[in-house]
Amino acid sequence: MNSFHAFGLTEKGRTHAELVAEHFTTAPDLIVASPFLRAQQTALPLRRRFPNVPYEEWAVQEFVYLAAARFQDVTSADLTSVSDAYWARNDPDHIDGEGAESFVTFIQRVAMLREQLVQTSHDFVAIVSHGLFLKAFVWYTLQGSPRLTPKVMARGAMTMRGLHIGNGSIVKTWLDDNGDWYLGRIDEASVVHTTWGE
């Protein structure tokens, strides 16, 4: 793992983490975090608030589509152009280089998370993950688990760009008795909502 993925939280990020923990009105049965430091740090206040709830690390880390070497000695403008080039290729199987994964592998992790959640005996699981991963989860679920072709990837990228999941946001999902997934509202922990309807 290179330094880019080892980034910790800022002061503001730690505030988000506290707000996320406060957002819970009932204790989850399981707390899960990605192996990336920023997710583990975000999970800390939640684990402190519910010290008796078991904690596990699952492969819900961020989509890393650029090779580790890309992150060395570059400006954010350079990264934007290589990032745009990656998405413009629109190749689900493309691997940028060492340290990167393909879109197919990424979506397999999203599918694997859903499978793990179907299998678990817990009723309420809290998962601390990342922006692209959660956007992909939302898209994959709304789209009814599509098979990945270049066309489907292009539409997935478009749909994901249309979603905003800010730091400290919570994506609430519901798995019904038939095994069908439903998506609720994405809540920002730093914003207090009074009603769901509007």
Add this chain to the structure above:
Amino acid sequence: MKQVWFIRHGESEGNAGLPHAVSALTPLTEKGMRQADAIPPRIVQRPDLIVISPFPRAQQTAVPTLQKFPDVPTENWDEVCEFMALSDTKHGDKVWHHRIRAADQWWHKCDPDYCEEDGMETWRALIQRVRIARTRLAALPHDFVVVFTHGTFTRTLVWDTVQGSPDITRVAMRRAREFTRMHGLQFYNGDIIPALVSSDGKWFIGGVEHAHQ
């Protein structure tokens, strides 16, 4: 949990790329009729209410389902009609690629209050209509409601629900455009999006069920 199913109408002459003088009035094609016929077998449980957009393509799509459930009450709701941003005076009878370009230019302005012509909808008006429709649907006493509606309307409802009714800004509009455009969320003619509404009015959106699996 109350169930609400959003069904996109079958292929219209507009979807097939044929010119149409009044876009609200474009009828179903033969293929669209067949897609409408394929809907009732997918509705196993009897709905308590069928809500239909007043546009002919939605009305025609509902016909086979109404024949299967002749005693289910139906209501026409203006709130669930398609987004009407482009003026027929300017774009009526124009070929498909002209309309696509006109739509691209319309969205490119990215102005929630841009109105192309008197009587046409702004993006703000669409979002407000989506929220009114959702509130009205949530308030119904029924357990299972089926809604015959449209592509952009339903995608916008899904986006607005999942995003938690965000403020109507240029940034929100730019995002909604990506999500709701034809090349965003795949929601084809005859597809169904199932949703659940909890007793306290929370919405949950399910995965798109394609007409041809």
